[in-house]
Amino acid sequence: MLEVKDLLKRYGDRTVLHHLNFSVEKGEVVGFLGPNGAGKTTTMRILTGFLPPTSGEVHIAGYDLQSKPIEVKRRIGYLPEQPPLYMDMTVKGYLRFISKLKGIRGDSLADRIDWAMQKCGLQEVQKRVIANLSKGFRQRVGLAQAILNEPELLILDEPTVGLDPRQIREIRSLIKELAGEHTVILSTHILSEVSMTCEKVMIINEGRLIKQGNIEEVTAGRSLEEVFIGLISQDETNVQ
Amino acid sequence: MRNIIAITTKELKSFFVSPIAYVVLMLFLVVTGYLFYIGIVEFQLTYRRFQTIAQIYKNPQILENLNVNAIIIERFLVNILFVLLFLMPAIMMRSFAEEKRNGTEELLMTAPITVNQIIAGKFLGSFIFVLALILPTIVYQVLLFSFSTPELGPVVTGYLAILGFACIGISVGMFASSLTQNQIIAMVITFVCMFMFFIIGMISPGEETVLGKVVSYVSIYQHTKDPLRGLIDTKDIVYFASLSLLFIFLTKQSVESVRWR
Structure with missing residues (x-):
């Protein structure tokens, strides 16, 4: 359904996305997690064809985003931040x-x-x-x-930000409802949202994909929050 | 084509939903109406003067030299150009600047349409709005034709020159508006640009030098002069088309420049 190969994005000298590789199968709901400024919005903007990648390939529903942007855009739905x-x-x-x-x-x-x-x-x-x-x-x-x-692929950038608890619940149930026939990628930093709506999770930090997989595999019995904080701080010490 | 029409309809709707459209329409009609009235009064004064002269020389044929086309219509059309010079920036300032501010630019750019279609749709929408602005002034011409016998040719070519001028204004306005999300800045850039094209002919160093030739080629005045008198030359058509296309091209580059950074 969605295949991202070696995605790199630079703004001048600053690299905001380092060689991302991931794929999403049809019908999956994927939570895209990361601290503010990690590159979530940039990634989503690239997937929707709003921004071009510096290098790398994106295939959506069998079409190459670079050479067939209109075909791809016909098959996606996008809710920006x-x-x-x-x-x-x-x-x-x-x-x-x-x-x-x-x-x-x-x-x-x-x-x-x-x-x-x-x-x-x-x-x-x-x-x-x-x-x-x-x-x-x-x-x-x-x-x-x-x-x-x-759309075959629905891309939602922080769909529940600024909503009250009841509205958040409504949006969540709507996303779940859509899940079967549509593939959904949603970004958020509300961790409970991911555990409630998504089957798969991708964690990104400073433009690097540091963990991806099924929620059960990633958490392995612990809470998602624990795992998330652990991974982020571990990644930061690695970089230093 | 359908995508273009969708954008055009949306543009027109948003023109007529906002108060700007009505303010512009009203200002335009009040100012042109006043200018038309002034033209008639002036004609009347000239006519009386000619009457006296005709009586003194006992030659009534002198009165036939009075030309409605030259005295009323040509001046009136030049005045429309001046009024448009001030109104075009206000009409065009929203074009792309508002899309940027609202975040709807992201919507248009991720929809299955091309940048060319977006620009064509916006251009057409603005052009139809300008047509709606200018159309009521035809009433004045109808009045003149029912009370006098002016020539039709110069009126038609004069209006064509005005539309050519409007095309340049629309393209310059779209370009300025695509540079910023601030509508005031877009308005000022458009005005300064259009004003430059307008006055550059008046400070021309003469037709002999190379610089003089360039200046007179760029000048809007040089290319509306003949059409307003009933003469259409391909070089004027080429001028309006090339300048509009240049700014449409620049608009495209500017809209797509989000993708270069």
Whole structure:
């Protein structure tokens, strides 16, 4: 489904991603963990084709991201850290615009929008202007935008940041619901979120992938927090 | 093509949802309406003066030398150019700057569309908005045609020159807007750029030197002069097209430059 080979990203002299290698199978939910500034957002931006890698290869759903960006973009849904919303549009108008961008047309258009709104619990606010919505609703509109085209790969950058506990629970159950038919990569630094929603985990620190595998394997009976802190501090002493 | 239309519709909607569109529309109509009125009054004064002269010399044919095209229409169209010079920066400042500020740039760049389609869509949206701005001024021309007998040709070519000027304004505006997320900065850059193209012809060191030739080639004034009098030359068309394409090209480079860093 997703294959990343030897991914390297440099900003000038600063290397932010060091030779990442990982792959994700269809239907998996992967938690992407790391401290702030570890390179999570950069990795996700590369996977979505927003930023090009300095070197390395990315294959998504059998297409090479460098040579077939449009084919890849058609098959992904992306929720950036800051939900990309047009404040002056209504929820429904916004979703209609996104469906057109994503090439959903004709009869299926209304169905897709209704489906996404229903999944994200947006029906009651569909006629409201986005600028007047609360943060939780805005986040959900962002999520609805990402799942509109039923993407094979869903990339979510900190999908629950800034939400209240009840909303966090709703988003989590939504992600679980989507898991079967979609592949999901979500970044976060809330560790409990990963243990609750993901099967696989990847831990990144200072641009290096320091651990990946199934949650049970990685934790081996300990709590994820313990493992995470242990790995990060171990990695930092190694680097020094 | 459908992707372009999607972007164009979105642009037009966002123009008419924001108060900027209505402020610009109103300002434009008030100012051009006033300028049209001034033109008519001036024509009337000139007409009276000519009447007196005709009486003194007992030669009524002198009155036939008064040209509605030259006295009212040409000046009016030049005035529209000046008004647009001030309004284009305000119309264009949102274009890319707002996308950057809202984070929607990331949305457009990760959607299955190309940068060319985004730019074409935005260009078309702004062009249609400018058309909507200029269209009501046709009413003034209709008024003139119903009370007098001006020539139609110069009116048509004059409007074409205005649209050519608008194309340059749109491309320069898109480029300036793609450089920053601050709309005010985008507006100032567009204005300074357009103003330079406007005044550079007035400080021309003369047509003889090489520099003079270059300056007069870049000058917007030099290329609107003839069309406003009813003359269309391929070199003017080439000028409007090449300058617009240059800035569209620069816009593309600037939008894609996120990917170079």
